[in-house]
Amino acid sequence: MGSRENGVTSSTSRGSGNGGAKVDKEVDFANYFCTYAFLYHQKEMLSDRVRMDAYFNSVFKNKHHFVGKTVLDVGTGSGILAIWSAQAGARKVYAVEATKMADHARELVKANNLQDVVEVIEGSIEDITLPEKVDVIISEWMGYFLLRESMFDSVIIARDRWLKPTGVMYPSHARMWLAPIRSGLSDHKMSDYEGCMDDWHGFVKETKTYYGVDMSVLTKPFSEEQKKYYLKNSLWNNLHPNQVVGTPAVLKEIDCLTVTVEDILKVEACVSSTITKEDTRLCGFGGWFDVHFNGRKENPAECGVELTTAPSIDDGTHWGQQVFLLHPPVRVNDQDEVRVNFSMTRSAENHRLMNVDLAYEIKLSSGVTLPPVANKFFIE
Numbered sequence: 001m002g003s004r005e006n007g008v009t010s011s012t013s014r015g016s017g018n019g020g021a022k023v024d025k026e027v028d029f030a031n032y033f034c035t036y037a038f039l040y041h042q043k044e045m046l047s048d049r050v051r052m053d054a055y056f057n058s059v060f061k062n063k064h065h066f067v068g069k070t071v072l073d074v075g076t077g078s079g080i081l082a083i084w085s086a087q088a089g090a091r092k093v094y095a096v097e098a099t100k101m102a103d104h105a106r107e108l109v110k111a112n113n114l115q116d117v118v119e120v121i122e123g124s125i126e127d128i129t130l131p132e133k134v135d136v137i138i139s140e141w142m143g144y145f146l147l148r149e150s151m152f153d154s155v156i157i158a159r160d161r162w163l164k165p166t167g168v169m170y171p172s173h174a175r176m177w178l179a180p181i182r183s184g185l186s187d188h189k190m191s192d193y194e195g196c197m198d199d200w201h202g203f204v205k206e207t208k209t210y211y212g213v214d215m216s217v218l219t220k221p222f223s224e225e226q227k228k229y230y231l232k233n234s235l236w237n238n239l240h241p242n243q244v245v246g247t248p249a250v251l252k253e254i255d256c257l258t259v260t261v262e263d264i265l266k267v268e269a270c271v272s273s274t275i276t277k278e279d280t281r282l283c284g285f286g287g288w289f290d291v292h293f294n295g296r297k298e299n300p301a302e303c304g305v306e307l308t309t310a311p312s313i314d315d316g317t318h319w320g321q322q323v324f325l326l327h328p329p330v331r332v333n334d335q336d337e338v339r340v341n342f343s344m345t346r347s348a349e350n351h352r353l354m355n356v357d358l359a360y361e362i363k364l365s366s367g368v369t370l371p372p373v374a375n376k377f378f379i380e
């Protein structure tokens, strides 16, 4: 889950954004669920090899959790996780999907001759009733930086209603990470953060050459506009691992079996990272997540699987990372310490979007501490 294009960017009429508040279902459907009804969007997730391999391996390398068992797939989309669960030997799979994608899922189940095992149910997980409790809940609920989209609330509700006391969650654990980062190569446009704030120059040259108008007078306002934008909004990016200039820190650890909605309304952490590169420019912080498929203590996975969205030399995942930029960048050195006060809450206008407060302070290895800086970002 998590797409730059999915409809969660529009605001909804939801009130306070806390887990107890009422969601205007119609508005939520129009703004959030609508894109999931399109196969093109499901395809984006189905094409994410890192995501697919992790879920596939978690199911097929842990068949003992599935053989002869009952499974609930929360938000089945195209039906892929439900189909794998059935192929791994489940006795019965309830595949619940809020959107009309349920029709395609039903078709796909039938085409794979699994209609006697997989029952596709169209409806919100919050509203449907199952005839029995289940042994496994499987779901792909993760948004950008793990919690954007707030779909995990629905999985928690499903768990509390429908998971047997001995049941297993797929995934079982999740973590959020933050690390100091530097700008990428200048030929990699998306991650040349310093360049992207000033890249009016090249444009001015071209406009003058081809269209005879000198736009250089707008260079400064453009740069100011860019800075304002990037200092207020996080940026989706696929970071290269060499852009990570300090030790990554865990902001939040979640046990999917026991966590409550209350526990995820706010993520607060004070963390510290040691710079690991000589003479580099700290441009901001990168945030990502991982989830694990470890079963539960009494019924562990035979083969634990990790799905990570950390910076990677390959294509990464469709989740990428969230980048929180600083301006101006700060020159840092090996062994300097960056202390971060991090807080993430849900937007009051749209509970599926996030506000981040990020304050940091740098203690140089010489012992000098630079003045603290505080920034606010919106994860849209």
Ligand SMILES: C[S@@+](CC[C@H](N)C(=O)[O-])C[C@H]1O[C@@H](n2cnc3c(N)ncnc32)[C@H](O)[C@@H]1O
Binding pocket: 001, 002, 033, 036, 037, 045, 046, 074, 075, 076, 077, 078, 079, 080, 081, 096, 097, 098, 099, 101, 123, 124, 125, 126, 139, 140, 141, 142, 151, 154
């Ligand atoms: C990220 S997609 C995952 C789809 C599929 N499970 C997969 O892994 O490819 C999440 C799906 O959950 C559905 N969904 C989200 N919240 C839901 C809810 N409360 N009840 C039912 N379906 C929901 C969305 O419509 C979407 O199709």
